[in-house]
Amino acid sequence: MKRLFGALLNYFIKGIIIVLPVGTALFLLYWGVFKLDSALNLSGFFLTDTKGRPVYVPGLGILTVFVLILIVGVLVTNVVTDPIKRWLNRWINRLPLFKFLYSSIKDLTEAFVGEEKKFNEPVLVEVNEFGLKRIGFLVQKDLRKLGLPGEVAVYFPWSYSFAGQVVIIPVDKVTTIDRNAADMMKFVISGGVSGLDG
Numbered sequence: 001m002k003r004l005f006g007a008l009l010n011y012f013i014k015g016i017i018i019v020l021p022v023g024t025a026l027f028l029l030y031w032g033v034f035k036l037d038s039a040l041n042l043s044g045f046f047l048t049d050t051k052g053r054p055v056y057v058p059g060l061g062i063l064t065v066f067v068l069i070l071i072v073g074v075l076v077t078n079v080v081t082d083p084i085k086r087w088l089n090r091w092i093n094r095l096p097l098f099k100f101l102y103s104s105i106k107d108l109t110e111a112f113v114g115e116e117k118k119f120n121e122p123v124l125v126e127v128n129e130f131g132l133k134r135i136g137f138l139v140q141k142d143l144r145k146l147g148l149p150g151e152v153a154v155y156f157p158w159s160y161s162f163a164g165q166v167v168i169i170p171v172d173k174v175t176t177i178d179r180n181a182a183d184m185m186k187f188v189i190s191g192g193v194s195g196l197d198g
Contacts, residue, residue, distance in 0.1 A: 037061035122177040122184035125154055125169060135188050136167070137181065143168065159191040 040061035047055040092099050119137040127134050140153035152171050157164040177184060179196075186194055 033062065036065070040065055119155065119185060120181045122179060122181050123154060124175045124177055125156075125167075126173045126175075135177070135184060137185075138174065138176075139166065141171075157185065157188050159189060161189070 037059060038056075038061065041056060042060065042064060047057065049055055092102055119139070121138040123136055123138050125134050125136055126132075134156055136154040136156040138152060139155045143149070143151045143153060148168060150171055151168050152174055153166055153168055154174060155164050155166050183196065187196055
């Protein structure tokens with residue numbers, strides 16, 4: 001009986017190891033997509049049932065966002081000229097709070113998916129004299145404008161988080177890691193348990 005209970009417990013634990021991450025990831029994905037779709041679904045404005053109540057069309061909110069982003073991308077690439085971009089930037093600069101939010105989100109977005117990705121150079125940084133090292137991403141190679149020649153800026157993402165920390169450090173304490181940046185980001189954010197398979 002004890003061996004049967006031990007075997008069942010072992011199977012249950014192995015099942016948890018598979019089901020929990022898959023189930024949690026699927027739930028969070030479903031929840032995020034559903035919330036986004038509900039918030040951006042415009043079907044209630046033009047579709048009603050026989051009693052005049054708005055009709056919810058699943059997926060219309062996500063489709064609306066996709067089409068809107070596609071249209072903006074086409075317009076910015078083919079229609080919006082440099083004078084229009086400069087005018088828009090001047091307008092944004094007059095709104096301090098909006099400017100702060102806009103520029104922060106824009107920089108973060110461009111760091112991951114822009115033409116000039118920022119987190120594309122993984123580095124190993126020697127943190128102290130005892131040999132403690134951290135993995136980060138080189139984000140600024142030249143800090144002379146800040147009066148810091150010979151120093152670089154390294155971004156350290158935190159495990160299990162989208163947050164991180166920027167540290168200024170002498171360039172001789174930084175060693176480039178010859179690995180894919182996406183794999184190294186996965187390695188750090190996962191707490192060191194994934195990303196080094198290849």
